[in-house]
Amino acid sequence: MRIAGLSAATGVSVATLKYYLREGLLHGGAATAVNQARYDESHVRRVKLIRALVEVGDLGIAEVRAVLAAVDDESQSLHEALGAAQDAMVPAVNDNTPLFASALESVDAFLTRNDLDIRHDAPVRAMLAETLVVLTESGWGLPGIVVDAAIFDSLVPGLKEQAAFEISVVPPDSDRVSQVEYAVVGTMVFEVAAAAIRRMALEDASAKRFGPRR
Amino acid sequence: MRIAGLSAATGVSVATLKYYLREGLLHGGAATAVNQARYDESHVRRVKLIRALVEVGDLGIAEVRAVLAAVDDESQSLHEALGAAQDAMVPAVNDNTPLFASALESVDAFLTRNDLDIRHDAPVRAMLAETLVVLTESGWGLPGIVVDAAIFDSLVPGLKEQAAFEISVVPPDSDRVSQVEYAVVGTMVFEVAAAAIRRMALEDASAKRFGPRR
């Protein structure tokens, strides 16, 4: 398959494929001459993964590069690679507010209480802590005292069950890269789905409390 | 309060405030002269809302404008305004794939089964359907047959409970605009929090299945 074939197989323009090659998101094909190279299924799969991350996950090119690095690092176990990929997907937060430290404490208590086994340096801790800070600053709860992460407790069982399902569905017999790719796409897509269902539940709850007008 | 005061109160630069004024996101102050205007708490609140939508919710200026339009439209009930604000927050999906129609059917069955009272034209239906399409195209389930929305069923109870809590916490005694603002910020922030907890649950599940390496 030449580059036009790769383009046809993925729906991505040749110019964009060249851009991904330049940016190091896509490994080069096997060179057959100074201006010829062959691409294969691994390239098709990689391009589809990139597009899923960009379109569904709304990741930037730099973040995609970090995720792919985790996918490709053979020295990492599947669990480690998933963790690294997750980390790359967490948006940066500003953790310099005075409330942030106590928000992190609340998060850690939340993790212990709900029996969640998370690396202590996982960016997702800060991500959750930041929401508590914003909630506090927006007037939820008492001013100056950070909102307690306990308000999220009721979410945990459902999300745990869902996560266990997602992880259970990763095919055990395929190669590591396939497994990581599978899990990464699942993570992204399920996140969007969970957000959609949250909004549905919210509209439903709003209808029940505030009622339809007509 | 003059514009410098508004800038100090919100942490947003004067240049950016002028930009928001130009873009119609922020109502002008009360003019006291040809080049003077007074700003008040309503402006501070509005700027904070804009920043929350932009920073936490990652909405674009056009989407923020749509949300604010729903907030400000006095002819809409609280429930209607929340719905409109939600709609403005849903990212556009491409619904022209052949699988999309059956994905929507699956979503509607999901809504009925889980007793979710959603407007039939709510964009969030398409948002969820799109995830089913992507999941199907990524190799989850059988090729050609759209993945069933039932895989999300276990998420519903926790999200419903959480949504009921969020809605219950909207202060009943404040004015409509305050209520909508409160609910909109809550929606955004809780969405990010739910995503963070999902990722935590995923890392926990990954640890349990694939184990730490050392």
Added chain:
DNA sequence: CCTGACGGATAGTGAAACTATCTATAAATG
């Protein structure tokens, strides 16, 4: 052998979200 595709390099584009400058006025300060 000629037309078109290719790899590789470089430059350009368009959207988005600010940011900076300018002008005429008004406020604040000594």
Added chain:
DNA sequence: CATTTATAGATAGTTTCACTATCCGTCAGG
């Protein structure tokens, strides 16, 4: 009251990002 600073409103410029287009010399296929 003189001077410095701030302001509204208009216009133009900047930065980043994700592509997109062009060029050049090389190569494949009919």
